[in-house]
Amino acid sequence: MLALFGIGCFFVVGLLVGVRLLALWCRTRQLPELLAAVAMLGIGPLGTCVLGTGYLLFHDTSLMPLFHAAGLAIQGVGFSAIACFAWRVFRPNDRWAVALAAIISLVLLVDGFGMFVVLTPAGEFALRNHVSMSLKILAIGWGAFESLLYWRVSNRRAAIGFADPLVSASFLMWGIGLASGTLGLAVVYATIAWIGPGAVLSPPSQLFISCFGVVAAAAFYLGFLPPRAYRRRFGARAPAAGG
Amino acid sequence: MANSPAFELAAAELERLTDLDRLESRGTLRLALKEVLFESRSVDVAQMTKIVERILPRALAARGVGDHDSICERLAIALKSSDLSSSAAQSPDAVFDRLIRR
Numbered sequence: 461m462l463a464l465f466g467i468g469c470f471f472v473v474g475l476l477v478g479v480r481l482l483a484l485w486c487r488t489r490q491l492p493e494l495l496a497a498v499a500m501l502g503i504g505p506l507g508t509c510v511l512g513t514g515y516l517l518f519h520d521t522s523l524m525p526l527f528h529a530a531g532l533a534i535q536g537v538g539f540s541a542i543a544c545f546a547w548r549v550f551r552p553n554d555r556w557a558v559a560l561a562a563i564i565s566l567v568l569l570v571d572g573f574g575m576f577v578v579l580t581p582a583g584e585f586a587l588r589n590h591v592s593m594s595l596k597i598l599a600i601g602w603g604a605f606e607s608l609l610y611w612r613v614s615n616r617r618a619a620i621g622f623a624d625p626l627v628s629a630s631f632l633m634w635g636i637g638l639a640s641g642t643l644g645l646a647v648v649y650a651t652i653a654w655i656g657p658g659a660v661l662s663p664p665s666q667l668f669i670s671c672f673g674v675v676a677a678a679a680f681y682l683g684f685l686p687p688r689a690y691r692r693r694f695g696a697r698a699p700a701a702g703g
Numbered sequence: 704m705a706n707s708p709a710f711e712l713a714a715a716e717l718e719r720l721t722d723l724d725r726l727e728s729r730g731t732l733r734l735a736l737k738e739v740l741f742e743s744r745s746v747d748v749a750q751m752t753k754i755v756e757r758i759l760p761r762a763l764a765a766r767g768v769g770d771h772d773s774i775c776e777r778l779a780i781a782l783k784s785s786d787l788s789s790s791a792a793q794s795p796d797a798v799f800d801r802l803i804r805r
Contacts, residue, residue, distance in 0.1 A: 481802065492798045549798050553705070553744065610795055613740050622739045622753065623796060630799045684803060 466644075466673020467508065473677040474504020477684045495545040500680070502538025503641070507531050533572030536592065540565035542638065543599040550606040564599045568592065593649045597642060604638035607631050625694040626686065633683025637676045644672030708787050709751040710736075710743040716781045720774045721763070735762045747794040748787040755779045 478501035485493035514527025543564040551557030571592045611631035617623035647668045651661055661669070682690055706714075710732065717728040733743055735758040741750055755778045763771035 484801065488801060490793075490798075490801070492793075493802065496802060548793075549795050552793065614796065617740050620739060622741075622750070624800065626803065627796055627800050630803045631795070634799075686803060 464670075466670030466677075468673075469677035470673045470680075471505050471508055473681045473685075474500045477680050478504060480685065492545060492549050495541045495548065499538045499541040499545060502534050502541060504538075507535035507538060510534055529572075529575035532592075533575060536568040536572035536596070539596040539599040540568045542603045546599075546603040546606045550610055560602070564595050567595055568599070590653070593645070593652075597645050597649065600638050600645060601642040604635050604642055607635035607638065611635055626691060629694060630683045630686075633679045637679035637683065640672045640676040640679065644669050644676070647672070706743045707746050707751075709748040709782065709785075710746055712748075712785055712787065713751050713755060713778060713782060716778050717774075720777060721768050723766070723768065727766075731762055731766060732759070735759050745794065747797060748782055748785060750794070750796070752779050752782045755782065 478497050481493055481497035481500060485497055508531070510527055511531030514524050514531060518524045518527055540561075543561040547554075547557040547561035571588055574588075608631070611628060614623050614628040614631050618625040618628040647665055651665045655661075714725075714729045714732055717723060717732060718725055721728065723731065729743075735754055736743060736746055738758055739754060741754065746754070755775050759778070760771045760775045763774065768774065
């Protein structure tokens with residue numbers, strides 16, 4: 461129940477931010493907007509909804525593995541989108557980044573949709589689950605690393621008037637949100653690997669997951685739906701200077 | 704590593720408008736970029752324009768280039784009127800600027 465609070469916060473913010481980014485993509489038709497929207501909606505509300513529906517309404521039925529597979533596949537698409545976002549936005553000219561994003565996406569998509577062909581029982585944690593979880597952690601961790609790395613430079617540029625402080629802060633927020641997600645996912649992975657899937661998480665694990673969920677939700681909210689008071693902290697926006 | 708289109712345009716224009724040769728004009732621009740933590744391969748047109756307006760005049764004066772203010776003004780106009788908006792729209796700053804805008 462404790463973990464549900466953090467997941468709930470992330471669910472609500474993911475829905476708000478994801479829908480807004482999707483609406484933005486409808487206007488701009490730019491790939492980064494679409495990738496960010498797919499990431500927020502896939503990992504957050506869509507994936508959670510499908511997984512939750514399976515656990516709540518179809519537990520111990522033959523439909524349960526189907527919902528489990530569908531939820532994880534949708535989340536896999538979201539994690540792939542994060543890896544592609546990291547490549548497209550922060551490393552568009554680096555071949556290794558293209559390769560890394562492609563490998564992560566390909567494996568996660570094959571794994572996600574492969575689950576429909578060979579349904580894994582919800583209580584089983586096979587080798588492919590280890591590979592899938594590791595790649596999800598890699599994808600989100602890479603996204604966090606790139607954003608925080610860029611924020612370090614952007615923050616210094618903002619201090620000398622060569623970047624918009626609010627845009628610079630959004631790199632930090634995206635980085636914190638993803639880093640928090642990375643840690644939360646790592647705790648989930650370690651716990652599942654330790655006690656086995658389907659078992660009830662211990663209260664400390666639930667507390668960790670809840671905290672990471674709340675931090676991620678707060679960071680994404682401030683980063684992508686910055687309230688007026690938060691915007692005011694950064695003063696007037698710098699004139700168009702690419703940030 | 705390939706330079707950004709904005710850098711290439713600015714370097715070509717600087718070489719054309721001054722007595723600086725290819726190496727000197729590119730080196731001068733690279734030092735100006737470095738001063739404000741940008742790289743020649745990733746700088747976009749808006750960032751380049753701001754650097755040309757705020758950093759380059761001083762850099763050209765230090766190298767004894769006459770009429771540096773006028774040269775920088777013409778460089779900035781060339782950058783602003785260029786058709787490099789598509790590459791500018793994909794820099795991390797431009798992407799996040801779009802993402803947070805309401």
